[in-house]
Amino acid sequence: MHDNDGIMKEIARALRAHRPPVSASFDERVMSAVRRLPPHSRFRLWSRLTTPRTVTVIPLSWGLLAASVALFAVIGVARAFDDVQIATKPMITALFPNARAPQPPQRVQFVLVAPDAKKVAVVGDFNGWDADHASYQAQHRGGGVWSVTAPVPVGHHRYSFVVDDSLWVADPTAPRVVDNDFGVANSAMVVQEQK
Amino acid sequence: MNRGVQIVVGLLCVARTVFAQDARLSARLDKPTLTAVTAIVDSARISKLPTAPLIDKALEGAAKGSDGQNIITAVHQLSVRMGSAKRALASNATPDEINAAASALDAGISVRDLARLRAAAGKRSLTLPLAVLTDLVGEKVPIPTATNLVLQLVRSGVKDAELAMFQRNFRADVDHGADPTVAATTRARGFVVARGGGATTKPPE
Numbered sequence: 001m002h003d004n005d006g007i008m009k010e011i012a013r014a015l016r017a018h019r020p021p022v023s024a025s026f027d028e029r030v031m032s033a034v035r036r037l038p039p040h041s042r043f044r045l046w047s048r049l050t051t052p053r054t055v056t057v058i059p060l061s062w063g064l065l066a067a068s069v070a071l072f073a074v075i076g077v078a079r080a081f082d083d084v085q086i087a088t089k090p091m092i093t094a095l096f097p098n099a100r101a102p103q104p105p106q107r108v109q110f111v112l113v114a115p116d117a118k119k120v121a122v123v124g125d126f127n128g129w130d131a132d133h134a135s136y137q138a139q140h141r142g143g144g145v146w147s148v149t150a151p152v153p154v155g156h157h158r159y160s161f162v163v164d165d166s167l168w169v170a171d172p173t174a175p176r177v178v179d180n181d182f183g184v185a186n187s188a189m190v191v192q193e194q195k
Numbered sequence: 196m197n198r199g200v201q202i203v204v205g206l207l208c209v210a211r212t213v214f215a216q217d218a219r220l221s222a223r224l225d226k227p228t229l230t231a232v233t234a235i236v237d238s239a240r241i242s243k244l245p246t247a248p249l250i251d252k253a254l255e256g257a258a259k260g261s262d263g264q265n266i267i268t269a270v271h272q273l274s275v276r277m278g279s280a281k282r283a284l285a286s287n288a289t290p291d292e293i294n295a296a297a298s299a300l301d302a303g304i305s306v307r308d309l310a311r312l313r314a315a316a317g318k319r320s321l322t323l324p325l326a327v328l329t330d331l332v333g334e335k336v337p338i339p340t341a342t343n344l345v346l347q348l349v350r351s352g353v354k355d356a357e358l359a360m361f362q363r364n365f366r367a368d369v370d371h372g373a374d375p376t377v378a379a380t381t382r383a384r385g386f387v388v389a390r391g392g393g394a395t396t397k398p399p400e
Contacts, residue, residue: 125251128219129258155291156298156322158255168259175330175366177298181252181269182259188298190326192355 103193105151110136110161112171115144117163124159124186126152131162154193158186220253228253228263235270244277245290248297276300283309284321295325302332308342315349323355324348327362334365334375344383351390361386 039047110122120138127133138146138161158177161169170176171187221229232253236246252273256266280296281288283306288296296309312321312328324345331341348358361382368378 123258125248125255129251129255131258156295156326158251173366175326175362176333177329181272182256182261182265184259186255188326188330190295190323190359192323192359 103154105153106191106194107149108152108189108191109147109149110138110159110171111145111147111173112138112161112163112169113144114146114161114163114169117144117146119164120146121162121165122148122150122159123162124152125157126159131165152189152191154191156188156190158188160184160186220250223254223257224266225263228266231263231267232270235267235274239274239277242278243286244274244281245293247290248277248294249274273297279306280309282306284313288313289320289322291322292320292325295322295329299325299329299332302329303338304328304332304342305338308338311342311346312349315346319349320355323358327358330362331365331375331379334369334379336375336379340376341379344379347387348383351387353386353390357386 038044105126112120114120117140120140121131121133122136122138123129123131123133127136130136135150136148138148140146159171161171163169168184170185174187174189177186177188220232224232232249236249239249240246249270252270253266256269261269276297277293280293280300284292284296299309300306309325312324316324327348328341328345331344332338336344348361353361364382365375365378368382369375
């Protein structure tokens with residue numbers, strides 16, 4: 001048994017001694033073949049991120065990018081404001097129990113009898129005294145009666161009718177405001193929250 | 196949501212409001228008037244007065260075709276009246292109360308009477324009582340009489356809805372030819388008695 005082992009070792013030594021040496025060109029060929037293999041996906045992503053490269057950008061794309069960022073910022077701020085309101089509501093209620101939430105505008109009906117009018121609008125501190133405001137254009141209901149039902153915030157307001165874009169008429173059914181700074185009297189009203 | 200974000204969002208909202216107001220004014224006022232009105236508005240903002248009524252006054256003047264000097268004068272006078280009103284009503288007065296009190300001052304109500312109303316009303320809103328008082332004075336009810344009637348109504352604890360009804364009834368009486376002072380006194384007495392306060396009068400036999 002021991003003799004067999006010794007013979008086998010002798011044979012192996014003789015074979016190694018007669019094997020031709022591996023050339024350097026063979027190593028090169030093997031390594032270049034390995035490099036040609038597709039890299040692992042993780043390594044590919046990292047390589048893409050870290051390898052310097054030249055990018056060509058047209059100016060319009062910067063504009064689109066800026067517009068997109070601005071749009072997302074506006075939407076984000078709007079959403080954030082809603083979130084802040086919701087999140088802080090319990091805190092505000094706890095800190096200021098007497099503070100009241102903003103009250104929604106109330107629907108108020110304005111009526112004027114003006115048989116000869118072609119156009120009647122309501123103006124006041126609730127619409128910036130704008131006679132062209134679409135929500136405050138009265139409709140002719142027949143018989144010279146003009147009316148419009150429009151939203152008015154809760155609170156104390158001064159207002160008037162403008163007939164045919166030129167004639168200012170105080171509401172005959174409402175109290176007059178005493179101040180007459182601009183030579184045309186206004187009407188006054190207090191809008192209360194409907195409970 | 197951290198505090199920094201809340202502050203930024205708050206500032207954005209305030210800025211949006213301020214710029215919107217400025218835009219409305221700049222669209223309707225000429226340059227010198229706009230400069231003067233903006234200065235008055237800024238001054239009021241620093242004094243913690245409501246600025247919306249001042250802007251509305253300027254817009255009203257522009258809509259009525261008034262000249263720049265008239266607009267500036269009207270806005271300035273309103274600012275002065277609101278300052279007096281705020282001092283009379285105490286610092287926690289709401290913008291609506293200050294606005295209504297400024298109208299009352301313009302009608303001839305004294306600062307002292309505003310303070311009496313504030314004291315009588317306690318924490319309730321004075322917006323409607325002041326509007327009713329201004330209306331009574333506008334209908335030629337003498338100021339001392341009108342002030343005392345509204346004071347009685349407020350002290351008796353009438354609600355805003357009842358005050359609004361009082362005002363409607365008073366106006367209906369005047370429209371039908373009643374003397375304003377008699378109508379106001381009679382209507383006010385009715386409400387006070389109904390609330391269980393004030394002097395009682397025997398019904399006619």
